[in-house]
Amino acid sequence: MRSDREISRPSRRAVLAGAGLFSLGFHIPGLAPARAATPEAAAAVPEINAWVVVKPDETVVIRIARSEMGQGTLTGLAQLVAEELDCDWARVTTEYPSPGQNLARKRIWGDYSTGGSRGIRESHEYVRKGGAAARTTLVAAAAKGWGVPAGECRTERGVITHGPSGRKTTYGAVAAEAATIEPPKEVVLKDPKDWTLAGKPLKRLDTLPKLDGSQVYGIDLTLPGLLNAAIRDCPVTGGSVKSFDAAAVSGMPGVKRVLQLGDSAVVVVADTFWRAKTALDALPVVWDEGPNGKVSSETIAATLREGLDAGEAFVGNKSGDVAGALKGAAKVVEAVYGVPFQNHATMEPMNATALWTAERCEVWAPTQNGEAALAATAEASGLPATACEVHKIHLGGGFGRRGATHDWLRQAVQIAKEMPGTPVKLIWTREEDMIHGRYHPVTQCRLRAALDQDGNLTGLHMRISGQSILASVAPQRMVEGRDPVTFQGLNPGGPEAAIGYTIPNILIDHAMRNPHILPGFWRGVNLNPNAIYLECFMDELAHAAGQDPLAFRLKLMGNHPKHRAVLQAVADKIGWDSKPPEGVHRGLCQTMGFGSYVAGAAEVSVSEAGELKIHRIVAATDPGHAVNPQQIDAQVAGSFVYGLSAALYGACTVKDGRIEQTNFDSYPVMRMDAMPVVETILMPSGGFWGGVGEPTIAVAAPAVLNAVFAATGKRVRHLPLKDADLRRA
Amino acid sequence: MARLNVNGVVREVDAEADTPLLWVLREQVGLTGTKYGCGIAQCGACTVHIDGAAVRACSMPLSAVGPGQKIVTIEGLAPGADHPVQKAWAELDVPQCGFCQPGMIMASAALLAQNPRPSEEQIRAEITNICRCGTYNRVLAGIKLAAERGQSG
Numbered sequence: 001m002r003s004d005r006e007i008s009r010p011s012r013r014a015v016l017a018g019a020g021l022f023s024l025g026f027h028i029p030g031l032a033p034a035r036a037a038t039p040e041a042a043a044a045v046p047e048i049n050a051w052v053v054v055k056p057d058e059t060v061v062i063r064i065a066r067s068e069m070g071q072g073t074l075t076g077l078a079q080l081v082a083e084e085l086d087c088d089w090a091r092v093t094t095e096y097p098s099p100g101q102n103l104a105r106k107r108i109w110g111d112y113s114t115g116g117s118r119g120i121r122e123s124h125e126y127v128r129k130g131g132a133a134a135r136t137t138l139v140a141a142a143a144k145g146w147g148v149p150a151g152e153c154r155t156e157r158g159v160i161t162h163g164p165s166g167r168k169t170t171y172g173a174v175a176a177e178a179a180t181i182e183p184p185k186e187v188v189l190k191d192p193k194d195w196t197l198a199g200k201p202l203k204r205l206d207t208l209p210k211l212d213g214s215q216v217y218g219i220d221l222t223l224p225g226l227l228n229a230a231i232r233d234c235p236v237t238g239g240s241v242k243s244f245d246a247a248a249v250s251g252m253p254g255v256k257r258v259l260q261l262g263d264s265a266v267v268v269v270a271d272t273f274w275r276a277k278t279a280l281d282a283l284p285v286v287w288d289e290g291p292n293g294k295v296s297s298e299t300i301a302a303t304l305r306e307g308l309d310a311g312e313a314f315v316g317n318k319s320g321d322v323a324g325a326l327k328g329a330a331k332v333v334e335a336v337y338g339v340p341f342q343n344h345a346t347m348e349p350m351n352a353t354a355l356w357t358a359e360r361c362e363v364w365a366p367t368q369n370g371e372a373a374l375a376a377t378a379e380a381s382g383l384p385a386t387a388c389e390v391h392k393i394h395l396g397g398g399f400g401r402r403g404a405t406h407d408w409l410r411q412a413v414q415i416a417k418e419m420p421g422t423p424v425k426l427i428w429t430r431e432e433d434m435i436h437g438r439y440h441p442v443t444q445c446r447l448r449a450a451l452d453q454d455g456n457l458t459g460l461h462m463r464i465s466g467q468s469i470l471a472s473v474a475p476q477r478m479v480e481g482r483d484p485v486t487f488q489g490l491n492p493g494g495p496e497a498a499i500g501y502t503i504p505n506i507l508i509d510h511a512m513r514n515p516h517i518l519p520g521f522w523r524g525v526n527l528n529p530n531a532i533y534l535e536c537f538m539d540e541l542a543h544a545a546g547q548d549p550l551a552f553r554l555k556l557m558g559n560h561p562k563h564r565a566v567l568q569a570v571a572d573k574i575g576w577d578s579k580p581p582e583g584v585h586r587g588l589c590q591t592m593g594f595g596s597y598v599a600g601a602a603e604v605s606v607s608e609a610g611e612l613k614i615h616r617i618v619a620a621t622d623p624g625h626a627v628n629p630q631q632i633d634a635q636v637a638g639s640f641v642y643g644l645s646a647a648l649y650g651a652c653t654v655k656d657g658r659i660e661q662t663n664f665d666s667y668p669v670m671r672m673d674a675m676p677v678v679e680t681i682l683m684p685s686g687g688f689w690g691g692v693g694e695p696t697i698a699v700a701a702p703a704v705l706n707a708v709f710a711a712t713g714k715r716v717r718h719l720p721l722k723d724a725d726l727r728r729a
Numbered sequence: 730m731a732r733l734n735v736n737g738v739v740r741e742v743d744a745e746a747d748t749p750l751l752w753v754l755r756e757q758v759g760l761t762g763t764k765y766g767c768g769i770a771q772c773g774a775c776t777v778h779i780d781g782a783a784v785r786a787c788s789m790p791l792s793a794v795g796p797g798q799k800i801v802t803i804e805g806l807a808p809g810a811d812h813p814v815q816k817a818w819a820e821l822d823v824p825q826c827g828f829c830q831p832g833m834i835m836a837s838a839a840l841l842a843q844n845p846r847p848s849e850e851q852i853r854a855e856i857t858n859i860c861r862c863g864t865y866n867r868v869l870a871g872i873k874l875a876a877e878r879g880q881s882g
Contacts, residue, residue, distance in 0.1 A: 070826030070862045203822050210827030211818050212810035213762015213803035217828060220761035228756075253745060274744075274752035347766050347774060347828040347861050396764070396828030397861050430767045630822065634867070638825060641863025664771035664859060673853045675865040 117691020307465030325459025348396020438520025587706025596690030643700025736805025
């Protein structure tokens with residue numbers, strides 16, 4: 001049916017779709033050739049190098065290893081390659097080299113992981129070199145044909161010109177020859193100030209198929225003979241299936257199989273998903289809830305409270321003598337903050353499609369990390385990775401849920417393994433997605449600060465108590481039992497996530513307390529709570545010292561010029577020194593994470609009845625180099641939706657060992673009616689590469705919470721805000 | 730067998746009467762542009778038009794749709810995807826992941842059909858679809874742009 005539609009609309013997209021199995025988003029990736037060693041575009045036309053294929057019709061295919069999930073990395077990475085390639089941007093298209101191909105070619109495309117806002121900042125150099133090397137070989141091919149020195153040739157928008165003679169040729173005309181030329185060992189990259197494509201606010205490459213329903217997401221995939229599966233895992237993590245009555249539903253319409261998966265899940269496979277789900281809903285299951293059936297949000301909170309005072313904790317940042325500073329303080333200020341679990345709630349629920357035989361396993365998946373997906377496929381299928389392949393499908397949102405654990409993908413493979421030779425698509429219902437997340441970790445934080453007689457901050461102890469993501473997701477990345485990610489934004493220095501204040505006596509430590517609810521990397525990760533804790537408390541300290549919150553911070557930021565610059569920028573733009581409109585109140589904050597410096601300022605009002613309205617947000621970002629300003633603007637605005645959804649409404653609570661929220665009715669998120677104006681200040685200072693997909697989320701909540709305090713005098717220390725009473729006392 | 734008029738084509742579909750229109754469109758008709766996001770009419774990713782009105786197809790059983798009713802999905806909104814809303818979306822690069830956008834576009838098109846020059850307040854009240862990437866401000870700008878174009882064109 002879809003192919004009919006494509007044929008009836010012979011657009012540029014449809015032409016591309018016909019050109020290659022791996023072109024992005026314009027077709028259903030079919031059953032790929034079992035031993036494909038190179039992407040499809042390269043099968044027809046030899047590649048210039050791993051990153052670039054130029055077709056005779058001048059189409060430039062740029063290979064993208066990272067996953068596009070809305071954040072714009074596809075377009076940004078293509079801009080970087082195209083910049084060095086000097087090709088015609090209007091002719092650029094993209095494709096994903098598959099993880100299996102990467103394995104076969106000794107990781108020629110490097111890391112596939114798309115998280116931690118790393119897509120561009122960690123691959124910019126090698127993808128630009130790929131573009132530059134391709135340009136060099138294309139020029140060499142033209143020069144060889146003309147019998148002239150390559151140094152006499154120049155390139156512009158896919159055209160090669162021999163200066164002295166004025167002869168011209170095109171990339172497409174010399175591509176086949178270029179493919180035979182040994183690529184240069186060293187290339188010189190352009191100075192960013194000479195960029196003409198990178199750094200520009202170009203339109204995304206992937207917009208059009210998202211406007212007419214033709215973009216294929218994992219959940220949309222169809223294959224010949226495909227069956228659909230619905231799953232219900234034990235609602236209490238750690239529990240198991242005691243019994244289930246397959247006979248009760250096996251005669252229902254469309255049902256093909258009813259089976260138990262592992263210890264803890266039941267599955268119905270049917271001809272359609274709706275029939276699978278309908279039968280699953282009717283399937284009688286008795287659970288053994290296991291050891292966690294009595295756990296609740298209250299018991300978890302009590303465990304975390306104990307950690308706030310525990311004698312032992314992992315140290316993340318320490319200098320001077322905090323105990324001494326507190327003892328000698330003119331004034332000690334103390335507060336305890338806390339954040340709940342959050343679900344990623346991607347718009348597209350978890351899903352994956354798998355086809356298993358005794359010899360080979362193929363998976364089609366919306367994954368943030370193709371390589372990890374391939375490893376998970378191999379593990380779940382019982383086959384070597386070389387006998388597996390993963391086809392990356394466009395993601396309907398990722399936010400960290402689709403990269404680290406691939407629990408949903410493993411399930412799909414395990415189901416397919418029960419039905420050799422039949423492709424099976426597993427779709428989670430929203431309810432399954434809500435109660436089997438990998439949640440933003442739950443933590444609390446006690447902050448104690450010493451102020452001297454002049455209101456100067458002389459000591460700060462931050463004790464974080466709660467869950468470690470790495471302990472669950474990537475224990476191999478722990479450092480002597482410590483989870484370094486816990487201290488995001490609080491590190492004493494470094495290029496990734498350093499604190500922006502110099503405090504003479506400081507101790508930041510973590511009492512790890514891991515409840516059974518599984519954590520994951522949730523967009524913004526630990527920077528989110530850490531910025532709330534530190535930046536709201538800084539506001540408290542300023543008020544305790546009787547000082548302006550901006551001035552109080554700036555005094556501590558002399559050694560942190562980039563942190564200071566973004567904070568000053570939002571203060572200037574929101575008019576910090578001027579009186580806000582009647583009834584409107586302001587708050588501000590700053591942090592650093594994912595290699596970028598960010599600050600936020602908010603204008604809010606709170607009615608007598610306690611209703612909060614966010615009128616205006618100003619956000620500043622210094623990512624070092626900015627590859628696509630209009631996409632950064634979109635990421636910054638979107639970050640406030642994600643961050644404020646959590647801060648205002650979001651909480652996954654636990655009762656009887658299970659997550660209580662099952663859909664958007666009980667887990668509300670921000671909608672357009674609550675969306676404030678967001679004014680973005682992009683201030684790339686050069687010299688480094690920071691991420692933009694995540695850091696701004698961390699300033700959303702503290703900017704608003706500090707403004708809420710200015711409006712009400714009420715300090716909201718436990719989120720979400722909807723649980724707080726903001727009525728005038 | 731039920732008979733449905735989808736995007737101007739009458740089709741026979743083989744599904745139980747209580748099957749939501751969403752899944753009939755996706756799994757029987759093969760039009761996957763209409764998305765599953767929540768199944769309880771909360772998120773709007775499944776928005777289609779029935780006789781011109783925006784309807785959340787996940788909560789509309791097949792039995793409630795008559796053979797004479799005209800269903801329009803994102804695939805059939807406009808030939809060549811040139812509806813003013815789609816054109817405005819392209820101009821402003823509205824989508825991020827894009828999963829909610831078919832529903833967002835269908836809801837916006839229905840709003841403009843009913844109210845060609847909505848105020849910002851009306852747009853904010855009427856468009857209740859969920860977008861987790863956070864495209865709301867561009868959606869808002871897109872609807873305003875489409876409204877202006879609709880007026881002049």
